[in-house]
Amino acid sequence: MADRPLKKFKADLHIHSCLSPCGDWDMSPKRIIQKSQEAGLDLIAICDHNTIENAGVAMREGKKQGVQVLPGMEVCSKEEVHILALFEELDPARQMQAYVYANLPGENKPEVFGCQVVANENDEVIAENPRLLIGATRLGLHDIVEKTHELGGLSLCCHVDRPAYGIINQLGFIPADLALDGVEVSRHVKLTDAHKTVAGIEKFSCITTSDAHFLADIGKVWTVFQMAEPTIAEIRKSLLQQGGRRILV
Numbered sequence: 001m002a003d004r005p006l007k008k009f010k011a012d013l014h015i016h017s018c019l020s021p022c023g024d025w026d027m028s029p030k031r032i033i034q035k036s037q038e039a040g041l042d043l044i045a046i047c048d049h050n051t052i053e054n055a056g057v058a059m060r061e062g063k064k065q066g067v068q069v070l071p072g073m074e075v076c077s078k079e080e081v082h083i084l085a086l087f088e089e090l091d092p093a094r095q096m097q098a099y100v101y102a103n104l105p106g107e108n109k110p111e112v113f114g115c116q117v118v119a120n121e122n123d124e125v126i127a128e129n130p131r132l133l134i135g136a137t138r139l140g141l142h143d144i145v146e147k148t149h150e151l152g153g154l155s156l157c158c159h160v161d162r163p164a165y166g167i168i169n170q171l172g173f174i175p176a177d178l179a180l181d182g183v184e185v186s187r188h189v190k191l192t193d194a195h196k197t198v199a200g201i202e203k204f205s206c207i208t209t210s211d212a213h214f215l216a217d218i219g220k221v222w223t224v225f226q227m228a229e230p231t232i233a234e235i236r237k238s239l240l241q242q243g244g245r246r247i248l249v
């Protein structure tokens, strides 16, 4: 049987919402979708710090506007390394969130770190999250990767080129037994140059994302996936370069 035809998907798999304390008020799920559509993105992931509570609204809004939205999270490990956990459905993402919340100490101080707003599809505030979302969890990197995989998700180390919360700066290297699906470089590094300029990522597939905290940052950089459909299974195949799936650079 012939394989399904492959298409190009313009993707930004790391966008914060107004639920991240550092995320702008304007980053409501509804406006993120509008801006993503204007930027011609086919696929995005909402990845707030240590939480997925704005992902469901964004997924529903994305469906209306023709933007595929994955629920994700930027987890902060006890080593103070940021790591993306990407899922297909809300249910495993919620289970990941429960695991993270159980290991996330502290309370937010909005006046110091910023507000953490859960919004609905009409841009109304539903709640403020009281947890210290910007904080580090008690979870080691290996625990986070293992749990993400157990729940069917993908695990990528964030902004590996950056000093703050990037694994190479924090640990000096990527542990050989860390079962990452790939790494992300920040918008400060061109995807075409990533393997040449960032030491230590040679054996990993690499994506770039906006890591947007402001609407204006959405669409500044993106990754093009050549795959059959915008799903976690197909992204995984693209990262592994299986069946013609790949990342176009």
Ligand SMILES: [Zn+2]
Pocket: 074, 082, 158, 159, 165
């Ligand atoms: Zn980060």
Ligand SMILES: [Zn+2]
Pocket: 014, 016, 074, 211
């Ligand atoms: Zn981020």
